[in-house]
């Protein structure tokens with residue numbers, strides 16, 4: 001099919017195949033791809049509104065046995081740089097988030113063998129007890145799979161336990177590229193195969209949870225594999241419609257075992273626009289200004305994105321790999337409005353909560369990103385001693401016999 005015919009198909013709202021998507025990616029000029037993606041966005045979001053959420057990205061531990069080749073964040077079991085946040089530290093982070101107008105934590109971490117599922121359940125319950133309205137957008141599919149291995153319980157049972165403790169929704173992290181050839185090279189096949197990642201999301205949607213989906217591109221995958229990732233997400237979305245949004249970010253190579261280069265802004269915009277066109281059953285597409293910076297993030301709004309993601313209060317993972325862009329609410333709103341849209345706060349379900357918080361109430365400017373722990377802070381939370389450890393190193397620290 002010619003690019004003109006394909007463009008007409010997209011404008012008419014008809015689904016495109018993987019072959020069509022490949023042709024568009026390689027042969028459509030970038031401005032055309034942007035125009036098509038923008039038309040699709042405008043049909044789904046006719047009110048000229050761009051949304052964002054105020055939440056805090058908290059990484060509860062950096063200890064991880066998965067050892068993905070693209071990750072600069074994790075530390076192996078027993079490392080002196082490994083940490084687990086205490087419940088009190090997490091409560092303090094929630095208090096700071098609420099003061100800035102936020103109502104949710106995005107809570108993710110490493111696959112730490114010394115945190116049993118009851119640690120997660122106790123944390124979720126105590127958060128909900130203190131802050132009944134506060135939302136927990138927590139534990140990406142590979143973390144859920146890690147807990148199925150720790151508990152020897154099936155995915156549905158682990159999700160049920162976490163929901164009973166207070167889990168509100170699941171973030172789409174750990175998808176990388178949903179093709180096992182790529183996952184094996186990235187050393188993330190063992191943490192979750194493509195089918196396993198999709199199955200956690202399927203079970204979550206069946207249980208009534210809404211989730212997001214992500215893609216980390218620009219490392220060892222081909223464009224065909226990028227498109228396979230998108231069509232697999234589209235197929236799953238056809239089943240239950242549980243995904244609220246899609247977020248694509250480029251691989252950040254600094255300090256990683258894999259190394260290499262970061263994809264350019266042009267490649268990001270082309271990938272983003274194609275995602276908006278292929279994912280015809282996804283309501284929202286986020287701009288990834290955290291990896292692309294504010295200016296490309298703003299440009300994303302002309303390439304299919306209708307959401308600026310989260311006001312970033314804290315970030316540890318992308319920063320470890322070399323990127324640390326910071327935008328507080330004032331800056332996010334400035335970028336949305338100067339692109340010609342009305343800026344609205346939302347929750348994880350993309351329900352509009354209202355106008356920018358800083359216009360309703362005075363809030364401190366956040367000109368620097370917070371971190372999980374201050375440099376040199378090696379404190380250990382007291383409550384850790386109540387939980388059974390698995391590794392010899394941690395058993396020694398908790399006072400048991402290794």
Ligand code: SF4
Pocket residue numbers: 064065066067068071072073074109110111142191
């Ligand atoms: S990406 Fe996640 S699972 Fe992989 S090594 Fe890093 S912390 Fe562990």
